[in-house]
Each structure stands twice: as C-alpha cells, then as structure tokens.
Amino acid sequence: MIVRFIRHPALAVVLAAACHAHAEPASTVLVTATRSPQALADVISDSTTIDAAQIARTGAGSIVDLLQRQRGIEVTRNGGAGSAASVYLRGANSNQSIVLVDGVRIGSSTTGAANWSAIPLTAIDRIEIVYGPLSALYGADAIGGVIQIFTKQGQGAPAVTGFAGYGSNNTRKADATVSGATDGAHSLRYALSAGKETSHGFSSTRPGLSSYNPDDDGYDRQNVAGHFGLQLAEGVHAGLVLLHSRLQADYDTGPSAYNTHSISSIATAGVFVSAQLLPTWRTLLQTAQTRDNSANYTSATAAGNTRIDTRQHFTTWQNDVQVGADLLQLLVEHRTEHVDTNGAPAMNRDRVTKAFAASYNARRGAHLLSASARRDDAVYGKQYTGAIGYGYQLARALRASASYGSSFRAPTYNELYFPNYGNAANRPEKGRNAEVGLRYDDGVNAVSASYYRNRLSDMLVNTTPCPFGAGYTGGCAYNVSRATLAGATLAGATRVKDVRLGVSADLQHPQDDSTGKRLIRRARRHATVSADYDAGAANAGVEVQLSGARFDNAANTSRLGGYGLVNLYATHALTRDWSALLRWNNVANKRYELARYYNTPGATLFVGLRFGVNLTGGAQQEAPWH
Template structure:
C-alpha cells in the first residue's frame, strides 16, 4: 500500500478535523499522570497501590500509549529518564535497553506474566512487540529475581493487556510522513462476568535513513492480531489469550542492504480460585515463541526461541495486615539456529514472600530457590519497606540479590564458531536503594531515590578467546533520580532527572551506551475533551568505541474528543528533525535516530 503524505496534507487534515461541527461531550479520560491510587502488580505479583510499593516503579498508562498507535515500544520507553534506549535506527531496527545502567540482558520483559526474553541472543526483540492491546506498562526499577527468576538484575518491564468491561467496537487509523500508517480494529464483549476481545492491526512505513553516511532508507511492516476469552466472578476466574505479530524489515550490514522476517506468538491461560475469602490459588500456563529469519544476506539464518512456563501460587491473607505468597515457577526453554544448533534448558523456582501493610508501614520480604538444570541451585532474597513519616511524606529502602543464568545461545559448544561456552557461570548481583516521596503542596509531588547494583561474573563475548563468551570480573551501577509532578486543574507537568554511572570495575572505565545525565520533561493541558502535551527527552554523551554525542528531542501530541464516538489526534515526533547519533557503525559513520514524523489519526468507537 502506498500513501502519498505531504506536510500540506497534514495541515489540511488537521484543519478538517478541527473544523468539524458537533455537540460537545466530555469523556472520562484523566490527565496523563500516574495517580497515587494506580493499581500495580509487578513489584509483588499481587495488586497494590503504587504509593505502597517499597521500590521505585513507574507506569506508562493507557492514555499515553493511545496517543500514537504508530509509536513502537522503544519510543514509549524513551520517555523514562532512568532508562536508556539504544536503537540503531528507527522502525524495525534492533533496540537495547539499559535500566539504571545495567546491561541490556539485565532487564526482564514480561507480557501478562510470561517471560519474553529470547534465548539465542541476550535480551529481547523489544522492537518487534506490538502494543495494540496494552492497558499499561509497569517499569520496576531494581532487582526482581525473587519474584521472577533469572534476567531481572536491573529490573522488570511488564506489558499488561486490557480486559473488556463493556460491549464496544472501534477502529483507529493514523497516517503520517514517509508513507507511514497504522490501522487497528477491535471488538469487545462483556456481560455478567464473561468477556471476549479481538484485535487486528497493520503497520507499514518506508522507514528512515539509519546510517549517517548512507542515504538508503530501511522500510518496515508488521501485522498481527490478538484474542482473549474469559470469565471473572467473585470466587473464580479463567482467561485464555493468544497474540501473534509478524512482519518484515530492512537493515544494512557493512553498507549492503539486507532484510529479515519475524514472527512472535504468545499463548496465555490464567485462572484463580478463591478457596475461602482469605485464600486464593492462581495458576498460569504460557508459551512464547520468537522466530527471526535473515532472508536477504550473504549469510542467511533463522534463530528460534520457544519457552513454556507453569506458574502456580497460593496467596493467604492471614489478617488485615499480613499476606503470604507461596509458589512454584517452571520454565523450559528451547533455542535453535536452523542448521547450526539446537539445545534446551529448564529451571524450577520456589518462592516465598511476606507482605505487611498498615496505615504507616508497608514491607515486603521474599526468598527464592532456583534449581537450574545446567547451573545448579541459587538462593536469592529481598527485604524492602516503606514508612509514612506523615500523610504527605514517605521514605523507603530495599536490598535484594539477583542472578542471570547464561542463555542457551551462550553455552552451546557446537559449532565452535558460534562462540558458546558451556563452562559459563551465572551473573550474580546485590542491589541497594533508598528513596522518598513528598507532597510539597496538594498539587506538587517531589520524589527521589539513590541506588547501587554490583554484578559479579559479567558475561562478555570475545574477552579471553575470540568471540567466545567468558566470565569477566564485576561492574557497578551507581545513580540517583529526582522527579517532580505537578497538577493544577487541567494542567500538568512531570520532570525527572537521572544521574547514572555504570563502570567496569576491573578497568575503572564507563561502560558503553550509558549516558550519565538524563532528563525528561512533559507539560500538558487536558480537560477530557481537548488536550495537548509536549515532551522533551535529553541525554548526555555516552561512551562507545568513540563518544556518542548527547542530544535533545521534542515530541508533541494533541487530541479532540469530538463526541463519545469520534476522537481525532495529531502527533509530531522529533519536532526539531534532529538526526542524532545513537551508536557507532564503523570507523567513519554512526547509526542515527529517526528524524521528524508528523501524523494525524482518528478513532471511531461504538
């Protein structure tokens, strides 16, 4: 499909949208700031108010996600100051995340509880996960291995999908420069505790120039759908969901054009049963598949990850203040590179967590014993607490250990050129954090935190033998965050600064791709019928084989809820059209970020 989109067409579309005449209806949308009453689940595996979490947890809410359907997951995460995103280009290009300075493989990605990190390369295909049916994204900063096992040294990012609450149908279309468009169609049904949901989506773009000295553009397209069925009653619930996203992307390797195909699928069955008012049994059965095939290259290849999980736990509300969680989690991972290797590993974790909650104190203490087929038994723990100094102020502290086991793709020994090392040892870490939240006045909240994570047995490629994975020494991640949230009637502003120092202890040198200085600012106005916001993302310089300069980029969004059935919106990403550098490509060039993308869209809802 080809869409000829020009700036004049954008202006015309905006004028047409704003010139429509209709009755004025206010809707129930809220200002895009996280409320203290927001419910989250990632920190403790059970619902709790965000204000009671004894850790720093941020939420990207549904309204922010819906501002621009063509915004991919790396773009959404960029607006977190303590999280650096290294994307080597725009749509469809690989993206790595560095949460509080930790390595790209130290952040666990979950979709409704299911692990979505790959097992052939460290990390995940973050840029290929669709967000069409996502209600909110929870970002837990700090170790989460007690709750979720391996990979959560730096933190956990969980995508939580929507559950229908009423009958509705909608379609959303957004079109923009570079022949970019995304269309979504969705239908929800809900009655007497039973619900069903289906979504379909398609995105295409001509893409951007991704290398500074090459004018070639890298196109990208994807399509997918999701479906969910369930029942939610007072004493029991059961749901089943399926998601699939597939597509095609272009990239360049040493100047030569190449291409890949991808498919990822998620199967999720979850249920709960209230054995009595204070005792709940929850079980989840999941499977995640990720296939990445290089189809245009001098060296074509296909790598596949398939993970299966069973997680079952009992939650016992002992009394009004004490809660106990006891569970077991099993993961089986199979990974292969076609015609190269095929291997598997499984791990079983046993976890116990106690929570105490009253009007003044909130605590969380947990322990996990992980029995890994190839790497033996590891025991990790966490102790955290939040204390309310007054109705307006609270402080918190936590300490936790975590680990990351080598993935299948790092330990296979054949073929030798792959670089696997079966003698690798897991990485182990200990983290400390203190923080505060203070309501300066009813409209202004100030918050801050300081943290340190030390990781031993860091895994690197080519350290001692060319391209072979080896355990090196240690790395330390130190930092602090300071943020301010302001709301006044229909106006709001959020600002956050993060200082992060990530060092290789053996060499006393900064680790690559981690800017020390990070600042985000969002200001906006929203009365439920009209709204507009502007976001500034600023990053200082970062290390690589040579320095990556710092940058500042501005995004803008505005919407008009014409009536209960029609919403129009406009987005301008990277207003200044800045081709800032994101990573080193070769001796003379850099990968560069996407330049300006202006778009308009509308949602029709019944």
Template sequence: MKKTILAAALLSPAVVLADTDLSLQTVTATRLPEQVINDSQFITISRAAIELSNAHSLSELLSLEAGIQFTRNGGHLNTTNLYINGLDNKRILVLVNGERVGSGTSGAADLQLIAPSQVERIEIIRGARGALYGADAQAGVINIITRKDSNGSQVELSAGSDSSRGLSFRTNKTVGDTRVYAALQHDRSVGFDVKDDAETDNDGYERYGLSTGVSHRVDSHQNVKLDYQRNQGTSEYDGNSSSDNTTDFVNQALSAGYLYNDNGLSINASAGRAEDNNWSYKGSESRGSDSLFGTTKNTLNLIGSYELNEHHMLILGGDYLAVDVSESATDYDQKNDNTSGVLTGYRYHRDAFALELGARHDDNNRFGEFSSFNTVASVTAANGGVLSAGHATAYRTPTFNDLYYPGFGNDELVPERSRTWSASYVQPYSSGSVQLNAQRAIFNNQIAYDSSWVARNIGKSSVKAISLTWQQDWTSTLSSKISQDWTDAKNDETGDRLRRISPRSSKGVLYYCSEGFTAQAEALYFEGSPKTDGGERLPSYSLLNLSLNYQVTEAATVGVRVDNLSDREYQTISNYFAPGREWMANVRYDF
C-alpha cells in the first residue's frame, strides 16, 4: 500500500473526472470527457479511499464529505435518505455506471443496497444539474462506478458484530483492446432491534451483488462498452404496519455506450434499462405479486461537443426517459411517464477566466413542458485561489406515490421548481487547502408531506447551506480533513424548519499512511434535527469511528473498522435506533 498513492487519492482538493485512457472515461460532471469549470462542486471517492475506510455502507462513506448527511430507519440495509446541501434523495439523481436508477413510486434510489466492495469509485456533483440531466437533479448527481478499472483479481472475506459475514470476489482481464470485468458479493447479518416498540426482534439482512461488463477500444478515438449491475436480497425492518416486517429487493441496471473523441469533437451515446423491484410482506409468509412496488426505466442519450478553437466550445444533445410502474400491485391512476429533452451549452476558457452556459427544454407526457438553465463562472487569482459563482434552475415532477397512493396521494399536486445560487472559494497552499462553499435554493410548490402524511405543495420554501473545509498534510504520513456545515431549511410560508435536516454538523477525519499500515479516525457531530416540520428536535449526537489496515504481504491486507466507539445511543429518525458499537474485520488478497 503506497502512501503517495493514498495521499493523492484521498486528499487532492482538485477533482478531474476524465481519465486519460479513453476506455475508462467517466463523464458525470459534463456527460462528456471535458474538464469541469467549477471543480469545487465535484467530489471523487476513489477505491483507495473506500478500502482505507473499510466502510459498511455507501451512506456512511458519503457522509464524511462536506454538505452531505443521511438519515436511516435503523440498520445498514433499512430505508436510507441522503441529503446534499439540505436537499433529500428525491432531489438527487443517482446513476450506476451512468445509467439512471431508482424507484418511480417512491422517487428515491436505494443507495444502501449497493455494497462498497462492488464500487470502484463514486463521483458526486453538489449543486443543481437540471440543465444537463433534466428532472430530479435539483440537489446534485451521484454516479456509482463498479469495479471495472482495477487490474488483476481480489477476494475479500469479512466478519463482525451481529454475526455479520461477507465474501466478495472481483476480476479484470484485458486481452488486446478488450477488457472484461466481473465482481460477485454476498453478505448477511442477524442485525439488531431497530425500533422502540412492542415487537422485540432483530432486524437482519442478506444481500447478493453482481457487476460485470466489457469494453472495447475500436481505435484511438472510439470506445464501446456494456455494463450490468444487480443487487438482490432480503431486509427485515420494523414499520408502522403490524402486517409487514420484511422486504425482498431486486435492483438491476444494464447500459451500453459509445464514446468518440478526436480533433475537438466528442460524442457520447448510450442506451440503458434499470429495474427497481421490492416486495413487503410478513416474514413468516411468502412474498406475493400483491406486495410488489416495481419500476422500469428505459433511457436513450446522445450528446456531443465541438471545440471551435482553444477557447470556445459548443455542446448539443438530447435524451429520452420512459418510466413504467405497471407491474406494481398498487392500482395507480396512471402507470407510465415519459420525458424527451434537448440541451445546448457553451463553454469559454481563457487564461484565468472560465465560463459555462447551459439550457435545456423537456416535454413530459403528464405535466407538459419545462425549461432549465445554468451558468457558472470562475476566476483564478495569481496566488492560486479560485473564486466561482453559479445560478441554475431545475424541476421535479410528483412521484406515482405522491399522486396516487391510497390514503396519502394527492392527484392535484403540481411539479416543484427550484432556483439555486451558489458560490465558492478555494485557496490552495503548499501543504493543503481551504474551501468555502455557499448555496441558496428557493423552491416553488415544493412537494412535502403534512403531519397526516398527505402529499401537498408548499407554496415557497428555501434551503441555505454553507460548508467550510480545511485539508492539511501535516507530514509525509499524516493528513487531516475538517469540515463545518450550516444548513437552514424552512417553509417560508410558516417559518417552520423542515424535518430531518440537521442544522449544523462538524466532521473531522485524520489519515495516517505509512509503509504497510494505514489508519483513519473519524469524529462527527450532528445537531438534532426536527422530528416533523417545525416540531420537537431529536437529541444531538456525536460519533467516533476508527479504521485500520495492515499489509501483511505484497498480496494480503487485513483490516478492521469500529463504528460508534463510545457506544452512543442515538436516532436519525424518531423511534428508530441507530446501531450501537459495531466492528467488522476483513482480509483482502490480490492475485
């Protein structure tokens, strides 16, 4: 384990999302292999960082980043809600290998179902990207790239508290201009009792994962690829209904892509299909079709850019998204949704100044036409400091549950629209950097649920977020990252703070990387969030976590992670206990 590689992977303040190898290009930030304008909005979590942390879940891994927090209904595979700058996962577009995933009924993607062992890296955009991606990208975009880049093979065994067990295997083979990869994963846990109610039981889970694909370099300018990712299993929970306590899930995403890049012309074409299925039922019984929530998403995308000269670039593209929930047991009044969109953009870069403009027009079969735009500019000072500012609009249509679910759906809902202003300043210096980000998002007709859990439109609401991050290399082996977040999310009509969003959080991570040994210590504090809009707050809480890795041989590494070292009792959602002290040990062997 080389400390120079780890330091670069973990602590570099600048994020470049395009790899020099065309077959490995990732295009989350721009949907094209182009340099980003405001890289303070972008985060990449590398495979090295994932292995250093030994994280149990993607949510815990992401929550170490500034501006990100999560809530969870208990254990690692229970329902999880992620927030970016105070905006929840219904407003975050989630991609797996560039393909849209998530439920059309709930409107959210189940990030907790993807095991960290299957992930090569995670690319995050903090901020609205509606002009690029269309609906659901009001808070940002998260792209999860599966284990396709690492050469060779690896097997990993893990065991821990609550009788947790895990096994994963991945391999990657290159023959000529063709690369083939595959990764398999299985883990299970008896869990713990997640809810303070009359039913005393452990809520465990079992999960299987598969990632596989192939990419082929046609020539020095063209690349084609095919990716497939699947997760399935069972998760136990304590819900509000005495009739159901178990969820079975089967989620999968298939995508095919073509990338061309030569002489200033870039073209990215892709097609994909994603399925999100889950069944809720009493664990003593068998699941049936009458308990299915099922979503199928089909996509087509084509986007291209052309460099007029070294300073000017034009972007043009279009896409199509079709969502079908007809397999669901719930009798929704409408069961299909489709949106076609066209987009255009302009980029300018000269010396210390950079500018990006984008506009998009969408046509939705249920709600009509929408227009979105974004603009961002950055200036680099002589001392290396970078000042950036942007403005963007975005929208989100109501989910099928929002509109039609019996008991709390409201078919009079209208789409919500948002307008976001952002600004940042990054000051690098010889041994680190300081970064300040600020964002203000204003919503018209934001969709929320009242105290009776009936969907409604809030006439006007706003979310303000500020984060300050300091990264420092103290020595060649010791580094740290400290961040402070402030979030003010409220209903502007009533003045009530929106539920479940912590108004203040503090995060500190200390990294130690020497030859053959690494350590990561995490200290986190979250101020209590409102249980309901404007309601009583949950108690504040703090956590201490520790991860250690030791390289036994050139090929073998052992690791251990302990979460909640002080065994603090806390809740991120009212009446649902979070895990107490947990530990997980693992052995990785590369060959």
C-alpha cells in the first residue's frame, strides 16, 4: 500500500475544561458531537481529538499543518503558511464543513469557508473533529463535519507560559499566556494569551502560472485571545470568550514593482450565562459576534484595492434536560449575517436564519441511541434535517455503530448576489449520509474502522453557458451537479513501553456524479504513520504523510502527482521550567504540489524554547503551551 501511495458551545466549553485533562482516549470527554460534554465511549459519531500535549510535543507550524496529519482530512494551499488554504473533510468542500471557536461559528459569508491561514495555532488548547453530517445540531454547511477549536483556559494556581522560536525562511514566533483560577464561592477562571509570527516565506508561484513572480511571499500574523469564567452563585456561571487575529500576507499577481498583499482578520467575542435551574434542567443563554474581514492591495492607488467584510451575530438558548439517565436537548438559535464590500454593492445586505432543534441521547445497557432534528428558516427557504444513530457494545472494549443523517449547505452571498454570477433563486445543496463503524479501545490499544456514503444533490457549480440568459458571459453559480462522497477510514494506535505508534489510512471515492470525474484536489488514498518515543526528559518522533495522485481541474486532465513526506521532531526538558523544541519538516526535501503551479515548503528547520512556571512557586505541571 505504501508504494502505491507514493507514485455547549459556551457551557460545554466550561464543563469540558474541568473533565478533559490529558486522559487516555477511552476516557476523553467530547463536546462537539452532541453540543454537551460526553465521554468518548458514549459518542456514536466518528470523531477524534487533538489535545494540548500533542500540539506541544509535535511542534506543528500552523493549524493547517496540524490538520493535514489527521485521518479523514486533506488540505490545499496556494503557497506558504500565510497563503489561502482549504480543508476537506471526507472529500467535502471547504465550505461544506463548519468551523467553531469556543462554540462560535467563524467564516466568510461570501465564500462560505473559514480563513484557515488567519487562525493562530498559538491560541489553541485543543481541537475536536467530528466527521459526517451534523446539520441536525448545527444547521447549514455541516455536510462533511464540524471542526471545533478550543482556546486556552485557566485552571489551578496563577501561571505564566511562553514560547519563542526561529526557523527556515527567517520564520520567527513568540507567544505568552497568563492563566489560573481562584477558589471560593465566586471563583474566577482566566486565561489571556498573545502571539506574533513573521516569515520571509518563499515564492508562492512557479513559472507557468500567469501570476508568477519570483519574489518571496512572506507573512505577519498577530493574535490575542481571552477566556474568562465567573461563578455568580451555586450552579450559575457567566463567561466571556474572545479571539482576534490579523494576518498580512504577500501573494503574486505577476511581475510588479508593487508588493501585492492582503490583510485579513478574524475576530470572535461571546458572552454567556448558564444556570442549573432544577436538578434535571440546565439552561444556557449565549450571544456572540464574529467578523471575517479581508482586503487585497494590488496597487498603490485605492482603485486597485478590494475589501470584503463579513459580520455575524448569534443568539443561542440551549436547554439540557435529564430524563432519567437520558438527555433531552432543546435549542433555539438566531443568526444574522451582514456583508459589506466596496466592489459589489449588491452584496451589502443582511441575511437572517432562525432555527429550532431537538435531540435525545439514551443508553440502555449495551445499547446506545441518538436522534436529532432541526428546522432552519432563511431567505433560501425552510430546511429540515435529521439524524439517527445506534451503537452496540459487543464487548467491554468493542463497539459497533450505524447512523444516517441529512444535511445541507446554504448558498453563499457570492452564489446568490454577486453581479453577473450569483442568482437569488439558487437552492441549498443537500446531503444524505449513511455509515457504519467498528471501534476497539482497551485503554492501551485502539483500532477503528468506518465506511460512509454521502450522496449530494443540487450542488452549486460554475456553469458555462449560464441558463439565466444575458449578462452572465463568464458563467454563473447554478444548482446542476450531483456528487457521491464514499470511502473507508482505518486507524490504529498503541503504546509499546515508551513508544507510541499510530497509523491511519483513508480509501475514498469523491466523485462528481454529473460527469463521472473525481472531485478536484482529492486523492483516492492518503495515510499517516507516526512513532513517538519518550525517554525521561527527552521525547522524539517521526511522522510520515502519504497521498496518492489528485487532479487540479474538474475535467481530470491536469494531474497532481502523489507524494510522501517525512517529518522529525524532538523536545528536551532543560530544567524544571525550560524545554527546547526541534522540528525538521520534509527531511528529504520532497518537491510536490497541493495546487498546480503553486510551491510548497521544501526541507525546513525550526527550533524553539518553552517556558512555564507556576507563579506561586514550582514549575507548571502540565505543558499546554506550544
């Protein structure tokens, strides 16, 4: 096989923080799969987590790099770490999956996708990935799955942690966090972090692309994040979560004396109050706002600049009701989107979505059952989605599961309103997914296998000629395509003395049923292999990433070759408070493409120092900084 590869939201965040330390996989608490903290052993959905220890140990350079090594995920990027990137879950498009930060959705209303390059890894404590349709819980766009990012949280005595590093392409990174918690009737949890990263980068394009320019394309990313929680009374909590990240990144538009660049930012801010109203009833009220702003600067004059800003406001009322040992959840949501752009005034408008959802989770002996339903009402019409899942404990460590769910993706502002391209009559894309799975986990050895088949209809594509008539000379967005995302994922992990071993493989067939062609930039096969060795104060590991060939166009005539990458990393505790990190990516200096005529990093080195101390004396016991 290797040879062939080479040619609640806010309430849940608070509760999970108390439960999710660095536990064994079998006892891990997951929030995203049900919108409430739930033991992994009781989660029917196929899912995985990346905790703070993993992030710190491996020293990943960006969130895109980190996700690229996870099962069920492929990425593309138009150059280096600051360039435009897409993340595909189970073959679904980047705008067919939801991205949450501390329970708050982020993304652009014009493209429908998150700005992955602007998300700072330095602010992240852990990540949860749930695969498969979750529209019945989260609404529009959860066709491929949901990726939820949790920022750093405070616990225990006051502590300061920090990191500084330097690497290839004159890459420099630094971040610091102050965190902790107080005791007493009005306890306060707090974490405030800030980070900065700059790099000279490398040329994002190659000869053959009309926008080729041999100059280096660097980037500068700055971020601040905060997480605060206050106990107002017994069973009553209030909190504030926030994140702001600004990215300035160079890109190529052809030979030019002007340094073409973009400035983008993402920002989230949310407040919540949760209360245990009755022994069996907990309620959460949350309001939040997110922004996704971007501007392109292609000349020294204002005429050459474009700006697109998205603002979203969310209000969520979630009620968790215990019915014996079961959990009934009732959810009401209100979402307002607003777009402001200087290039297409027709897009400067609001869009409101009102939603109601209900779910029920039960366990009866060896049987697990989950069911959920939701109605979303927006300008594109009423959308009804549902899901049902069943799990059976065959043995203490072995469980089988099966599920079926529907989902949809809302048309973006571009597909509805962009002049000479969008059409207000465009309908949402629809998905119908069925899957079966098997999971074994005895606390030391873990093996999982899942097979899924997701049938998509009414897919929106760029169609030429356009059926809408005159005025659409360059094509238009139109519901014309059907697709099938089918595949199997295999994964395993074990520990042999001081060595952790992991492997995953995805065998998939993401096909455009209208043409019989494979969806662009998706491989039939991709896999990862990892080994990690602990030797007291030192830790060392190796990662192998494998991908088969992909196609860069819908006609499947422009082929991107398969590739294999080897990455090495090591950490060493120098003193009680200090440790060192070394990471060597792409050790064989493999040349490969994620997008035609766009460069990818060659062999790169990065070294760094970490610092972590408890302000009341002694070293920080955990290492959640990275």
